[in-house]
Amino acid sequence: MAQANEIDSELSWRVLPSRLRFAEASEIERITPASCIMEDEPLPSPPAVIALRESFGDRKPPDITRKITACVACRKQKPEEPDYMSPPVVDMSNAEHQASPEKQSREEREPTQTWEVIMDPRGGPASIPASCLSENIRAALPNSFPTSRKPDLISTGIITLREALALFDTYHLRLDHFLYRILGDHISLNSVRVASPLLTAALCTIGALHSPSLGHLFDTCFAEYKDLVTSQVFSKNANADDIRGLCIGAFWLHELSWVLIGNAVRVASDINLHSGIYKALKGDREGYVQARLYYLVYVCDHHFSVAYGRPPMSREGFIIESASKLLDTEHATEDDARLISQVKEWSVLGKVFDTFGVDVDTAIAPETIPQLRRYSIALDTWFADWHESFSENRRVGNYPQKGVGFHFHFAKLYLCSHAFRGVPAGENAAQCFSPELEEIANAGVLSAMSILRVIVSDAEFRSFMNGLPLYFDTMLAFAVVFLLKVATKYATVIRIDTSKILSLVTQTVAALRGITQSMHRQHLLVVIAEGLERLLVRCQLPVQMTQEAAYHASPAMEPPPPFEMGWMENMASFDFQTNFPDMDDWWLHYNSSIGPGRAMGHVV
Template sequence: MDIELASPPAVSALRESFGDRKPPDITRKITACVACRKQKVKCHMREGQMPCSRCKKRGLPCNVNRSLQTLLEDDVTWKGAVVQKMRRLEEAVAKIAAKVDMPELQAVQAVQGAPEIQDGSSSPPVEAISEEVTREETSTSSQSSQPKENHEPPQTWEVIMDPRGGPASIPASCVSESGKTGLSNKLSTARRLDLISTGLISLRQAVVLFETYHLRLDHFLYRILGDHVSLDSVRVASPLLTAAVCTVAALHSQSLGHLFEVCYSEYKNLVTAQTFSRRVNEDDIRGLCVGAFWLHEISWALIGNAVRVASDINLHSGIYKALKGDRDGYLQARLYYLVYVCDHHFSIAYGRPPMSREGFIIESASRILETTHATEDDARLISQVKEWSILGRVFDTFGVDVDTPLAPQTLPQLRRCSISLDTWFADWNESFKANQNVGNYPQKGVGFHFHFAKLYLCSHAFRGVPVSETPQYISPELEDIANTGVLSAMSILQMIVCDAEFRSFLNGLPLYFDTMVAFAVVFLLKVATKYAFMIRIDTGKIISLVTETVAALRDVTRHMHKHHLLVVISEGLERLLSICQTSTHTLHETMHRLSSAQEQPPVFDAIWMENMASFDFQTNFPDIDNWWLHYNTSMGPLCPERPR
């Protein structure tokens, strides 16, 4: 007898898509296609293979609505094969769970699945198949109806008391996650899937990308990879770090730049999966830092995650063991310093409060250089920690309210910060020698960072100064600070224009450099076009220097990857310069008209610049911060004027 099954909505929709609402007849096999059945004509199908002769001749879609009996026969074979595969998979997972000591996987093994169908069993009754189909079509409601206790994660927290410790301890240390200690180290020894093993890039491509990063880019940032000197070592340590290295290397590679999108997509997927994972290790933090330093679209999210994870695994406590000579403590402290510098790169320059805090580990940064494990790369890293500690004080003191003028009582604090930066420059300027991987960048980078810091600090002099078409002058003390900022900005651009070696670094330096180069150009253009009445500057010279800088950036970025931030910055600065050149021409006309109509105020007669030998700096400039010496020391001899 024929049995008619109730059709679930999804099954009805499927039949509708094939153009045949009639349920299949289970008493016989259907050999005619849907199109011929609708026309009630004979369907000629050679050896049962579609399309039939009529559909082929007319170009029609040829589909056979298979009978339920055929589906039942195929279902038995398919389920038997799946059962065998599931058994093998469960055995493999059980072995993995035992190897890496993961009770979560073992708990999953204990959960009973659907009833198995043994190989060679007869077809189940129609009622059972109907129930199976309905369950598959309404899986969501089915899952919600299962016992609630099967879906609750096992409790992994417990109250502990360390018998070796005294009452003075970290308060929350008495409530701990069981099995957490030491787990990351066990996981690091097991090979996990990465973008190479999944086939996204080939092993040969990955080797080239690793060498690009390891031999050049990693040396700009004081060797984030640490002890990892091979691709295989990185792959074993962390798929996230592997993806980060390949992504950043592809961004800076001419031959393999086409791999950037696929590497970048996989890197973001791994970061997303890591965000709520408790299975993280120090190499995952390295992977987050590598991405944060070079990938501008997600840098802030990455460093925020890195700071959180670094705090979670107590990297900041490594300094205590490091100062006692322990190498693991040294590596932990070093990684914390990298996180600290990266965090400050993307907080202070963007007007955000840093997430990493000052404390004993920052106060003791210089002491780590006295340990037996310290290298010159560590000295470069510590120099950055010292600089950003100063700039952190600047941020805390002056905030981000750029619309309010500096209060007179805060100027001594600003000058003390300026003196601290001068001292920092004097301490580190001659500390580094040429590097076989990045040339003279270690020494030249000190000067570049110094002028970045001075520019950021001295730009505060322009806070709250109104823009007006009539001459408005600021106090001599503020003008002194403003001039120092202008000279620092010009020093930055002079180095790009004059130093070919430094231009070669631009396709490799982290995002902070790109941001500050853009800020230096915009700062000078604003001063030259809107604030030229307030301080004595050579507007024409500034515009000329900016023009040369834009031309140099255009030449440098011609061969960069299209997703590199400096490419976007270069194009934007070129458009901005074109607008400002027009504004400058109008400004010159206005200044000429005003200078002939009124007398300039007798503030700081410019004749002192023509008689440097007899000029008394001590009296006339109480705290000039020796800007002229800094200007020459960091830049070297000024390059000759280029032909116009």
């Protein structure tokens, strides 16, 4: 034991001075590179150690070595003086701390994409070509947990849970029923929050836009919604509920509609919603839900493409041709029938767009008039098929039935307005109107007047206007401008009563003033109502002057020619999606240089 203590003492004595020498060098300037390194070489054994080992018959000296240890200053100098003769030594225990925070953060945000070749053993050679390549999203996103709740505008404190519940009720109990229940199976706020923060923000934003008491939350919710949409554009985890959130925004938010539906179409294609119809027709409920959501995307896309002179992004095909068959499945509801009716209508209008294009300055070719008539007959058939199909809804009253009529008149107006393409104003217009075109033009006037009469005479429908999607607001504005242009520039051609039309427009403007008094100032219909009122004033003044001149004129004199309103030449469209000017002067800023949206106003 004494010998062992002596050995420990001896070893401690030989090791201690070097440790102390390194520890006591508190100032880096006094340490030379060699003074802080202890070479890795065997140490000679003292006599006591040798004697002890000999007593056990082992004369091998102990392998006592010291590791190379360098101070901070020396370690900084060693990249400057690399040792090319020996491999670098990496301290793996400190590797995590040596990586820069910026690099770690970037690697976490931008994981390496991993792809793999796959072969589905259940499928045969006739498969989608790209189906043999698959992106391994789970491997690419190791830190994602789809089952966990993601932060939303409630958990981050943007709005309170109580406010969110009230906004959810505003949307869920009324607005969602105008659009055939986009929420689908989601009947609670909690369900929506688990499904998608984007969907949560969407319904809160639209709820605030239509809430009398919580309208002040609109800007806050809208800002959060835009941030989530921006982050979703490049996300690999978008799902069906994100599509719902995009569609809800597109239907009601005029500033973002075209961008939102474009993204919704892309995501719908990414997750193959269009293939759900095959499973749906076999009775599979998941396929039914997928097909139903695809039809919503299709309708929303056509709302903001055809009427704005843009090619629809969602395509025709088996899923559109088989839309009616979905109603024969066990899962179908009346809301599905309303949705399918819209798919059928927009399928016709999409064909109109493909046939006639967007060149509003060129008259339609005489040989295309029979095709235009066929489209008109198709719309008449559509109205006959669906007008009596729907009953009163406990959430939105008689809108399902009345909405069919309103959509029908919108569609007819859009189709029949083609008759005015390339037709000059004034006396020369009569030379361009064949009897067939005149008949089509008159049908367009009747549809436009029918739209305005509904607003003026139907109190229940007026109550729907603070809730219906943007398409209704846009087409209502177009109907008014269409009639004002016809009444002031083509009255002698198609034999209409100018004063009667102006009276109807006046009543419509008054009705819109009453509708919008209690609406959120950010609502598009508020802007439209104010603009149409100013427009009417400018139309009425020249008409009054013309009527007074006719009253004082000699009976032998010819009636004065229709007055010219050059300022109306600049009102070719109402493209609220991509060109939304100053609210106070919006009706004077639209001109023929706007672009594709100009097709919205076919009357030149």
